[in-house]
Amino acid sequence: MSDQLTDAVVTVNDVQIGIVPGSLRYSEGLGERRILPVSEGGGRVSQVFATNQETAIGRVRFALRSTPENIDDVRQWQQNRNRNVIQIQSEDGLGNRLVRSFTQAAVTNDPEVPFSPDGTIELEWGSNTAV
Amino acid sequence: MESESRVALTTLVAYASPKGTVEQATFVVLRAPTSDAFAPAAKLRQMLTRAFTSVARENQLARARLVAAGGEIAEPRAEEQDVAGEKLSATDVISALSVSDADLADVLATVRVLMLEHGVALLDGEVKFTPTTFSRLSLSDFQTIAGEYLATFCLA
Numbered sequence: 162m163s164d165q166l167t168d169a170v171v172t173v174n175d176v177q178i179g180i181v182p183g184s185l186r187y188s189e190g191l192g193e194r195r196i197l198p199v200s201e202g203g204g205r206v207s208q209v210f211a212t213n214q215e216t217a218i219g220r221v222r223f224a225l226r227s228t229p230e231n232i233d234d235v236r237q238w239q240q241n242r243n244r245n246v247i248q249i250q251s252e253d254g255l256g257n258r259l260v261r262s263f264t265q266a267a268v269t270n271d272p273e274v275p276f277s278p279d280g281t282i283e284l285e286w287g288s289n290t291a292v
Numbered sequence: 293m294e295s296e297s298r299v300a301l302t303t304l305v306a307y308a309s310p311k312g313t314v315e316q317a318t319f320v321v322l323r324a325p326t327s328d329a330f331a332p333a334a335k336l337r338q339m340l341t342r343a344f345t346s347v348a349r350e351n352q353l354a355r356a357r358l359v360a361a362g363g364e365i366a367e368p369r370a371e372e373q374d375v376a377g378e379k380l381s382a383t384d385v386i387s388a389l390s391v392s393d394a395d396l397a398d399v400l401a402t403v404r405v406l407m408l409e410h411g412v413a414l415l416d417g418e419v420k421f422t423p424t425t426f427s428r429l430s431l432s433d434f435q436t437i438a439g440e441y442l443a444t445f446c447l448a
Contacts, residue, residue: 248308266312
């Protein structure tokens with residue numbers, strides 16, 4: 162039995178970054194799925210499985226504190242376009258590990274930089290399907 | 293002094309390439325330090341010079357004691373004399389440091405500073421090391437890289 166994962170080591174382009182606690186989430190990018198019914202007559206119904214390829218994009222979201230270093234990093238990641246690599250590594254208290262890599266990642270939103278004591282920079286990424 | 297040297301990795305190192313993919317580095321290119329790295333470069337040169345000087349002095353003392361005790365010292369063979377002036381190998385440098393008065397850990401730590409903060413080592417000749425990728429480097433490969441760097445840029 163595993164424990165709930167609550168934090169992770171996040172690296173962008175092999176540089177470890179510090180994120181706002183609880184802000185990290187991701188989607189594998191395997192795409193939304195549908196079960197489509199098929200009538201075979203005589204009351205029998207089978208199914209067809211379909212994947213929506215339009216949604217087969219990896220997604221990563223996390224937030225950063227508004228520090229000069231983080232602001233410069235965000236700008237550089239945006240300038241890299243879709244040539245970033247994100248890696249997420251996490252481990253529960255029992256030693257069970259999770260590792261995911263998101264290649265050809267790009268910042269897909271236009272992040273706002275807040276100037277306030279508790280402001281954060283919200284980042285949304287799109288990438289290849291997670292491996 | 294050579295401007296570049298290449299070291300093959302025995303353990304591949306995964307890294308994020310500038311194309312946005314994950315690649316497995318098979319070699320590291322070492323570059324000569326620039327003036328920005330004068331402090332760690334000078335520290336290494338001084339440590340190496342003192343280490344090799346002490347090793348040479350110990351060898352001389354050992355030869356003198358042997359002669360005083362009536363022993364004979366074999367003259368070096370022709371092929372051994374031709375070795376003088378040739379570049380030392382990475383293994384030779386690390387081995388020599390290991391038996392000298394030099395603090396080998398301090399030497400390796402200084403090489404690490406050059407790799408991480410001054411970009412003297414490039415994975416696959418294109419990407420600088422970060423603390424993350426450095427942690428993936430095997431100890432054996434790191435020592436080979438350090439020895440090659442010292443032999444190429446500090447002893448030349």
